[in-house]
Amino acid sequence: SRVGKGTFVRSQPINQDLRELTGFTEEMGRLGASQSSRVLVSKITAAGPTLADHLRLAEGSPVAVLQRVRLANGKPLALETSHLNLNYCPEDILTNHDFSRESLYQVLRNVYDVHPMWANQIIEARLPDAYERKQLDLSEYDPVLSLTRVTYDQNDAPIEFVRSVYTGEHYQLQTTLRVETKERL
Numbered sequence: 001s002r003v004g005k006g007t008f009v010r011s012q013p014i015n016q017d018l019r020e021l022t023g024f025t026e027e028m029g030r031l032g033a034s035q036s037s038r039v040l041v042s043k044i045t046a047a048g049p050t051l052a053d054h055l056r057l058a059e060g061s062p063v064a065v066l067q068r069v070r071l072a073n074g075k076p077l078a079l080e081t082s083h084l085n086l087n088y089c090p091e092d093i094l095t096n097h098d099f100s101r102e103s104l105y106q107v108l109r110n111v112y113d114v115h116p117m118w119a120n121q122i123i124e125a126r127l128p129d130a131y132e133r134k135q136l137d138l139s140e141y142d143p144v145l146s147l148t149r150v151t152y153d154q155n156d157a158p159i160e161f162v163r164s165v166y167t168g169e170h171y172q173l174q175t176t177l178r179v180e181t182k183e184r185l
Helices: 024-031 049-055 104-112 130-136
Strands: 014-017 035-046 062-072 075-085 118-126 144-152 158-167 171-174
Touching: 049 075, 049 158, 075 130, 130 158
Parallel strands: 014 171
Antiparallel strands: 035 062, 062 075, 075 158, 118 144, 144 158
16 A cells, blocks of 8 residues: 555565566466566667766777666566667668567667677665656655666677666566575585
8 A cells, every 4th residue: 555646455566586687578488478668768878987987989989879668568667778889780770660569678689799698797776766666656655676787698798788777566586596506416
């Protein structure tokens, strides 16, 4: 129950397996959820020092920025901001594709022959800021999972830097942990 919002039936959280790199569209398809996106930002901008470092670019190099609210079964699930290294796709990627319906990773693979293969990702639990609360329809006390990731292609080149914020109520991360083989003996 939320003041001013009504009473809601809590749905089963979406579990993402952390052992495999998948895009949002692919993950929702596997789970049988319908997915859609609301594009908030679609522009070319200059890379600041941190972004340039993550993408191995010179500071000031152009990068494509795509920010979307990702929806599962019509509910806002994530706020995702992707920064694309334009050495691997053209600037018109943002104007030639409808990313409210198309998968970024499918476009990279099928149109530009860029294959996201692996990523380094940091995951944190925190409270959302005012902008995130507005976009994801959250209260100031609803927890979120904040993910920061650099995605690499088939040649180990950094192709994407992404910051994602997932609603804690609807999204869980799952992995399997094992003892190293030498310690099992």
